[in-house]
Amino acid sequence: MAEEKIFKIQRVLFINPFVYNPQNQNINIGIDPVVFRHAGQAIKTGVTFPIGLAYMAAMLLQSGYEVKLLDPLAEPLPLEKIYDASCWADAIVMPYSPGHKEGIKRYVSDFRGKVRIFVGGIASHIHDYLLRNDWADIIIRGEPEEAMVELARQYPNVSDIKGIIFRSNSNEPVINPPRPLIEDLDRLPYPVRHLTNPAHYWDISFFGQPTAWILLSRGCSFDCIFCSQFEINQRRVRRRSPGNIVNEMEQVVKDQGVRNFVFFDETFNLSDKFVIGVCDEIIKRNLNVRWWCSARPDLVRFDVVKRMKESGCIEMRFGIESANDEILRYLNKDTTVEKMRRGIQITKQAGMNFSLQCIFGSPMESEATIKNTMDFIRQMNPLYVSFNVLTPLPGSRLFEQIKDKLNLEDDLRHFDILHTDYPLGRFSSQELSGIIKNAYR
Template sequence: MKVTFVNPPQTSSKYKFMGVVAPPLGMAYMAAVLEENGVDVNIIDASAMEMSWDTLKKELKLSNPDIIAITALTPTISQALKSAKLGRRTCPQAMVVMGGYHPSFNFQEILQKDYVDVVIRGEGEYTMLELVKTLESGGDLSRVKGIAWGDTVTPSRPLISDLDELPLPARHLLPLENYTFLNLKSSMTTMITSRGCPMQCSFCASAALHGSKLRLRSPESIVDEMEYLVNELGIETIAFMDDTFTLIPHRVKEICQLIKERNLDVFWGCTARVDTLNEEIIRTMRQAGCITIFMGVESADQQLLDGMNKKTTINRIRKAFEISRKEKMRTIASVVLGMPGDTYSSIKNTINFVQELKPSYAIFSLATPYPGTRFYHQAFEENLIKVKDWSKFTLLSPIMETVECSLDDLKKMQKKAFFSFYLRPSYIIHQVRMDGPVLLKTIAAVIRQVI
């Protein structure tokens, strides 16, 4: 059988926020598993290639697959469904399959469309392989774990316990030249070194999909992949997309030591919890090529942090950014405005607090309850969700009101947060010295996207 994966076209710049265009790593992993088992596969990353719907139609017709597999996040579900409908019309003989975060938790909604045949729930690598092999042999779909079709929902597939057994993502099927990070003019890609997160922040969709048990790749397999990316694909920048790359400090040190032993000339960035960082670990990471750390700040209100189950403190957040500045590490502060309990005063304090932290960049998201998370169940049960249009679930559009703040109030405060952070003369002068033209592009992108 022939399988074509589709990352749908995106007509809004909101999906390329702050100069980031990332490869669809989940699709690349599934494609690699299929290729390893003799299946004919291709990937159409219509989003990264800024592909029109007419062009996607031509590409599908040219590919003429037996299965069209489409990925979807919550804010991109309308584009995914449009792609599915287009696929049905263009290749009527093909089975249309959909997977990803949103379909995994909202499969009943997706299957109401007569142009979607099957939904893959949860991790898709081996589910997709078993689905293909079952269709090839004319077998019984009800035996395939982790799928839903019609009124049938099969038992969930166990999570992949040994991540080292997965082949490297099929990046040769992706338009590598189209991916960027913070507008950096370098070839970049993403990597995953773990799945699952034991921290269980209430709003985290990734933990909802991949579970609370932390599953780790070995340091050797991670650096083997980095070496391949640098030496074979000419990659210059890698973004580690783990929920928390620094969760186990001694493992981070081992990875950094292997990077230095192999003399890998590569820049990289990662996610971190503030309570996992100290001078030694940041210095070790910087010496191994780390240039950016993404940290969840969320709020300056300790009660709100506790309500999100962040398990950290304001003082620990402040200390992590102080250490990072001392070690000359670029930082990105991630903030959420409008969580239940947020007030005018607490939001203003959070905006001021972020400026005091002096991160290199800041992202001020609006509270968005994604399906599958504890936050979504809370918001749904308490009737807090005021916007039902999934395309608005971008973190840049207000979805919920708080006791004090209306949807319009929250949007205005988000704009104020971005503008007051990025348009400070002292910030611009300092960051231009550090990042030069990259900063100017980022500021322009931010202003365009939050207006």
Template sequence: MRILYLQQYLGGDELLVMPIGLLYIATAASAHEAKLFDMNAAKNPYQELDEILREYDPHVIALSLRNIDSQQRMDLKYYYLELPKTLQLVKTVKPEVFLVVGGAGFSMFAKTIMQRHREIDFGIYLEGETAFPALLENLQTPHKVSNLYYRKGSELKVTERGPLIDLETLPIPRKDIIPDIKIYETGKGGIGVNTKRGCPCRCSYCNYYLLNGLKVRMRPPVQVVDEIEELVNKYGMKEFMFADGMFSSPFRHAKEICEEMKGREIKVQWDAWCDIRDINEEFIDIVSAAGCRSLIISPDAYSNSALEGLNKKITTRQVRRAIKLLMHRSNLRIGFCFFQASPGETFWGYLQTLFYYINSIISITLRGRGGCGFSWIRIEPDTQIRKTAVRDGTITEETELLPEDIESLQKLFYVKPSLRFIDPLSRMIVSSVSLIKGIIGRKRHKR
């Protein structure tokens, strides 16, 4: 069969990111003919999609809905609103095609999306490396496939959950179906490499552990470095990003990958998200020797009360220590963000966070050493924050977390009720800092 792997359009303003999820799915279904189209890489995405549908004439379309929105209250973009346009175009041009939708964004709202958009024939919930190839063999008998939403007449059905994927059995995701991989080399993490899935943390705002499991499943370090070496030697990449939620954990796994990269003398720069608890002199030495360019940490709060409210299991002292260690390494850039008015935060804690944030802007951002942000939590399904927001009256049990307009989406950012009086000040600060960053960025670009 001819399969068209389609990355959903995000509106044209976002950085290009290599569609690694689709690459894994295409690798798992490599017995079939494959074509990849990333709508975000197209000048006229809908027009070009129309042409590809007519010329390639696919039997099945595998559409990845990775992101729902930008999660930035002050620069909010609602990517989901582009989905209906894509679905309507596909079914208008090729009404007989089997349309399969998956991806992290879809999995968060799978039932709602399937109920709203009848153009979708099948929805793959969570991981698809097993489900998608099985579906291709069972298009007429979808009840045999795990992790699948399907339609039986007017009724929406869902099959039982299958086991999590054993990453040691997965081959390196193919890159040969990417028309031009160099377009993703943007200097800002466009080329992604996964080393693991799963997260043992239960941060109160996050549902990642539900989407990928609490158990950390790791790829063999040698295979990870084989993929990196392929990117460098075969495709000419000079940079990439470890796309894990926390590359540094477990420490032993990250260390083995770095040592393997150093042993092969691979000349490439890379970035990674890391756990604050893993930041020490030994770790920084190891990643620096392997080509690390920047480390992004996720404190999400500064005051101890807010850290406890977010279930971060770290302290203010650990946050300061990690940032200080990274700032002292001139060869590394650093990135992090604080949430405002989160559960557990106090007015005094807010003032502490604000002072530290402004100091970080001066010492890190303005000196070109990285970036720090001040943001709000987007309330998402199946999170502790959602329960907290219902309990304190921010939303109700009936509040739709996938609204049909951006105005309703604006109301889904959490602000602790007792701290609402400082919200205008917070928004003014974020707007002012964004303006200053923009001016500085334009001046640096001119140089």
């Protein structure tokens, strides 16, 4: 009797979720369901590099595995190319995106013979649905890089791999213990960039020019109630060294000719020492790059902003959320309107451009608080503003407060930052959508 062959993982396809329709021979998502829904119009604000998938791909390459990375969100791809790459792979890895639910369902159904792995906070919160309905074989929760390598090495023996959820022989979900956070980020390989075309990734701040996303740190010491990264990082901040960061930037400039960077940290200016260290390293190497970051206005320091500008920073993006102190307390922002005002004034005095991000829909939101926020925006006169709806994203403390009321596999369809099927205050979902559209006028 022939010995049964044990399935092993050697070739892995990483793919961004997309609209999968076998009747359509050209796959081009065109616009993202969240990013391009501003003001009810298809306004394109950029195409983000899938840095999470690229980090996992880099770890596998470093460990001797074969990988491919396809991003139908960034470039038109014929269905044949996606199908061939999927057939080539032993395992398929992708984030779960509620906006692409039906396309994902068709896609994973067509490739049941592969090891189908989902990553990200949403997938881990609907693991029961994904596993029982045969959408997935394994779900990685938390930081995925090390778990991905262990999966490739050990599959199908996964019962001792921390940080995963898998389906048992009896079709029951098994939740393994969580995986410790990666403390030394410098030991991670740089995310792979040669598997995608750099010209396809851009950001509105660089007017459509090729842009590279780079991660300098993980985690944030603040505790905003709506932050979906809270569950993963638990307010733990871990930083790469300035030399390691700028080495990667230098490599991107050399290999891809890209000089525009998005610093993809949750909050870049938590530590003045770290910010100055990165800026000094960029200046020392005379990189001649441009970059922007997300930051808190209440942590702004004049000399630090000047150094940022000298090193190539063209914009700071401030999540002010609201110009009402009661709402800020509810959101657990640990700041006040006056502190934010002072920080923005310092930013202006340092000659730095800035943009603002706001969130409408808190329980105490009213016509008056919305007017206050809009008045504050006009007074501050930012480069531009983005408006979003307060959404209980999976992984956030806000989500934990209401998750028992949700039918997750259905209700998550519109759980993005411009829509929510569960308004938390006096305004309905439809009214909040109208408020956002009016705010952009």
